[in-house]
Amino acid sequence: MDWIDDQIWVEALRARGWTDFDSLWRADLPDVEEPNRRRGGWSRVGRLVLAGTPGRTVFLKRQENHRIRSFRHPFRGESTCAREWRNLVALRRVGFPVPRPIAFGERIRNGALQALLLLEEVPRARSLDRWIEEWEKSGWPPPRELHAAIDAVAAVVGRLHRLGYRQGALYPKHVFLERTDDGVWRVSLIDMEKSRLTCLRARARLRDLDAFNRRTPGFTRSQRWRFLRGYGSGTSQDVRRLFGKLARRAARRVRGGSVS
Incomplete structure (x- = not known):
């Protein structure tokens, strides 16, 4: 097992009886959603407000034979918990806003790869889809506030x-956002199990932006343009070029064509 070097967390986990892999694996927690049964195995996530932290909420991901292939592990793959732990540790080391990883472990039991990942919930934040749902029901915020969120x-x-x-x-x-009392938007990214370093940066970033573009249908053309400007696409010509690429991918998808 790998553990975070934080005495508060260590003591809180010990008080809960979570001291090793087996105790975490057997923890009785309600699932936050239906277990994911893919990749030849399963993955489930439980949630708990952990006393003594104070009042912080943790998520416990547990999975069996839930693997993902990579250059490091091209044949058998590795657990998605292992990749996410590695990504979270590396990104937090450079100050990038992702959830705090608390513990990670793996074991082989009866020929199956079992893995778990314990991490802290992003405090006081809500997912962007929840914010959009609220705005669509209650009215979109003033342009200045919305623009600040998009820019963040x-x-x-x-x-x-x-x-x-x-x-x-x-x-x-x-994508999780918290709006502070002084109107500043703080953004964190979660579920980094599919994240990876890539040498094909242009193609990789286009796939990410295309995924985000497809799942924000309520955004207007000007809001998408603003997002690409804030993203740091370069000059106005660079932004226009990237906007065009995303628009063409969307059009091909509507026509039923392939998008690579």
């Missing part, structure tokens, strides 16, 4: 790509 999301996505990473599942439900 764009800046974080742009920084991730400049670090050489692809998110791999850049959907609004994986």
Whole structure:
């Protein structure tokens, strides 16, 4: 097992009886959603407010034979928990806003690869799809506030790509925002299990941006343009070129064509 070096967390976990892989694996927690049964195995996520932290919420991901292939592991693959732990540790080391990883472990039991990942919930934040749902019901915020939110999301996505990473599942439900009392938007990215360093940065970033573009149908053309400007696409001509690429991918998808 790998553990975070934080005495508060260590003591809180010990008080809960979570001291090793087996105790975490057997933890009785309600699932936050239906277990994911793919990749030849399963994955489930539980949630708990952990006393003594104070009042912080943790998520416990547990999975069996839930693998993903990579250059490091091209044949058998590795657990998605292992990849996510590695990504979270590396990104937090450079100050990038992702959830705090607390513990990670793997074991082979009866021939099956079992893995778990314990991480802290992003405090006081909601996913972008929740914000959009609220805005569509209650009315969109004033332009200045909305533009600040778009700029904040764009800046974080742009920084991730400049670090050489692809998110791999850049959907609004994986983009978390907190609006502070002074009106500043703080953005974090979650579910980094599909994220990876890539040498094909142009193609990787286009796939991320295309995924985000497809899943924000309520955004107007001007809002998408603003996002690409805030993302750091370069000159106005560069922004126009990237906007065109995304528009063409969307058009091909509508016509039923393939999008690589």
